[in-house]
Amino acid sequence: MSQVPEAPSRREFVKKSTLAAASFFIVPRFVLGGKGYTAPSDQLLIAGIGAGGKGESDIAMFAKTGKARIAYLCDVDDRRAANSRKAFPQAKYYKDWRKMLEKEHKHIDAVSVSTPDHNHAMPALAAMQMGKHVYVQKPLTHDIYEARALTEAARKYPKVVTQMGNQGSSNDGVRQLMEWYDAGTIGDVHTVYCWTDRPVWPQGIAWPTTAATPPAELDWDLWLGTAPKRDYVDHLIPFNWRGWWAYGTGALGDMGCHLMEAPFRVLDLQYANSVQASVGSVYVDEFKRGYFPDSCPPSSHVTLTFPKTAKTKQDITMHWMDGGIQPERPDELGANELFGDGGNGILFIGDKGKMMASTYADNPRLLPLSRNQEVTVPQTLARVPGQANGHYGQWVEACLAGAGKTKLSSPFALAGPLTEALLMANLAVRGYDLQKPRATGQGFDYPGRGRKLLWDNQQMRITNLDEVNQFVKRDYRTGW
Known part of the structure; x- marks a missing residue:
C-alpha cells in the first residue's frame, strides 16, 4: 500500500482543513483564539473522543500533567460522558467527532481516541490529516489495513506526535528485559509465549435475537459508526462489544498489545510471515458443535512466525494463548513458584536461558529465579518517570x-506493526470458522482449519487461503 487513504467521511472538510493546517504546528494560541489563551508551547489543548470508561481515565491523566487542558469532549453516550463533563465543565461537548473536528480544529492541538475498536482509525486518521497530535487506545485499529494506514500516516505527517495507549510500554520491566537480552544473559531467543486469562466477557455465543430500545442518552447510530447497521441489543454496551467481531478484536485486541509489546521491543520484531490457529469449541447439544461466526471464540492458541531480526540469529516463533490456556511450565520454575502473574504472562526462551514477566512486562524475572540475585547488567536505557502513569x-x-525532540514508548512506528501482529493472529482465528458448502450439498468444509496461513506483507494478503483476506480490510458503512 503506497498511499494513506483519505477519510471517507466528510472528505471535503478534511481536504480543506488539511490545506489550511499544512503549516500549522505550534503557534501562539492567542493568534488563533484571541486574548487570554496561553501558548500551546505551555499548554496542550486536547479533544477527547470517547469520554467514558478508559477515555475518562486517559483524559484525566493528561490533565494531571498540568501541561494539558481538556478543551473538548466527544461521546455518543451522555451517561458515559457524565463524569468527564463534570470534571472538565469548560470543555465544549459534542456527540459526533466529525462535527467537532470540522468546527473546532483551529482550537485543537491534539486528539485522544478511546472508543470501541471499530471506531479508532477514522478519527485518528482525520486528526492526523489536520496536523493534530494523536493518542489512540489499544489496539491501535480494528483491521490490519487500518493499522498499516496509520503507520504510513505517521510517516506522511512527521510533525504529528503519535502514541498508542498501551501504557505498560512505559514501565521499567520491558527495559530491564531489553537490557538482559542485549547483554546476552539468555542467549539467542527463538521462542516466545504470551498468554492471558481473558476474555472476561461473553464469547462463543449467538447474537441476541431480541432487539431492545436504545437508551435516550445514547446515539446508537453514531456508536455503530463504521460498522453495519444493526438493531440495538442489551448487554453490548459499555463492555461486552469486545467479544463481537463487528466491533471488537477479542482477547487478542484487549491484551495482545500489553503482552506482545515486550517481545517486539526486546527482539526488534516487525511483521510476521505466517500464522496458524486452533480455537476452543462450544457444543450446543450431543456431538453438535455451535457455529457463532459473529462472536470471537472462548479460547484460542495462535502461532506466529517472524523473520529473524538484527537481534536474533534465526526466525522467531511466538505463541499466543487466551481463554485461560497456558504453556507448559518451564523446568527451571519451582513447583510453588508463580508462572507469570497467575493468569497472564510472557516467557522468552533463549539458547542459554529463559526469562519471564507478568502483564505489562511487570516483574521481569530470569529463570531459575536464583539467577536474579546472581546476574547484574548495567542500565543502558532511560526509564520513563512515573512508568505506566x-x-x-x-x-x-x-x-x-515538537516531533522528534523526545523519545516515546509506543509511537505508531512501533504500535502499528505490533497491532498488525495481533490482528494477523485474529485472521487465523477467524479463518478457523470459515464455512464452505460441500459440492454434494451435504454439510460444510472448514478450509481454514489445520492449515498454516502464509502472509505477503507487501500486498497485505494471505496467499494460500484467499477467503480469509476479507478480514484484512472491511467495508465501512455508507456515510463513513
Missing part, C-alpha cells in the same frame, strides 16, 4: 516539544 505525560511533553 508517565505514559500520558510522555506524550504531552513530546507534543509540546
Whole structure:
C-alpha cells in the first residue's frame, strides 16, 4: 500500500482543513483564539473522543500533567460522558467527532481516541490529516489495513506526535528485559509465549435475537459508526462489544498489545510471515458443535512466525494463548513458584536461558529465579518517570516539544506493526470458522482449519487461503 487513504467521511472538510493546517504546528494560541489563551508551547489543548470508561481515565491523566487542558469532549453516550463533563465543565461537548473536528480544529492541538475498536482509525486518521497530535487506545485499529494506514500516516505527517495507549510500554520491566537480552544473559531467543486469562466477557455465543430500545442518552447510530447497521441489543454496551467481531478484536485486541509489546521491543520484531490457529469449541447439544461466526471464540492458541531480526540469529516463533490456556511450565520454575502473574504472562526462551514477566512486562524475572540475585547488567536505557502513569505525560511533553525532540514508548512506528501482529493472529482465528458448502450439498468444509496461513506483507494478503483476506480490510458503512 503506497498511499494513506483519505477519510471517507466528510472528505471535503478534511481536504480543506488539511490545506489550511499544512503549516500549522505550534503557534501562539492567542493568534488563533484571541486574548487570554496561553501558548500551546505551555499548554496542550486536547479533544477527547470517547469520554467514558478508559477515555475518562486517559483524559484525566493528561490533565494531571498540568501541561494539558481538556478543551473538548466527544461521546455518543451522555451517561458515559457524565463524569468527564463534570470534571472538565469548560470543555465544549459534542456527540459526533466529525462535527467537532470540522468546527473546532483551529482550537485543537491534539486528539485522544478511546472508543470501541471499530471506531479508532477514522478519527485518528482525520486528526492526523489536520496536523493534530494523536493518542489512540489499544489496539491501535480494528483491521490490519487500518493499522498499516496509520503507520504510513505517521510517516506522511512527521510533525504529528503519535502514541498508542498501551501504557505498560512505559514501565521499567520491558527495559530491564531489553537490557538482559542485549547483554546476552539468555542467549539467542527463538521462542516466545504470551498468554492471558481473558476474555472476561461473553464469547462463543449467538447474537441476541431480541432487539431492545436504545437508551435516550445514547446515539446508537453514531456508536455503530463504521460498522453495519444493526438493531440495538442489551448487554453490548459499555463492555461486552469486545467479544463481537463487528466491533471488537477479542482477547487478542484487549491484551495482545500489553503482552506482545515486550517481545517486539526486546527482539526488534516487525511483521510476521505466517500464522496458524486452533480455537476452543462450544457444543450446543450431543456431538453438535455451535457455529457463532459473529462472536470471537472462548479460547484460542495462535502461532506466529517472524523473520529473524538484527537481534536474533534465526526466525522467531511466538505463541499466543487466551481463554485461560497456558504453556507448559518451564523446568527451571519451582513447583510453588508463580508462572507469570497467575493468569497472564510472557516467557522468552533463549539458547542459554529463559526469562519471564507478568502483564505489562511487570516483574521481569530470569529463570531459575536464583539467577536474579546472581546476574547484574548495567542500565543502558532511560526509564520513563512515573512508568505506566508517565505514559500520558510522555506524550504531552513530546507534543509540546515538537516531533522528534523526545523519545516515546509506543509511537505508531512501533504500535502499528505490533497491532498488525495481533490482528494477523485474529485472521487465523477467524479463518478457523470459515464455512464452505460441500459440492454434494451435504454439510460444510472448514478450509481454514489445520492449515498454516502464509502472509505477503507487501500486498497485505494471505496467499494460500484467499477467503480469509476479507478480514484484512472491511467495508465501512455508507456515510463513513
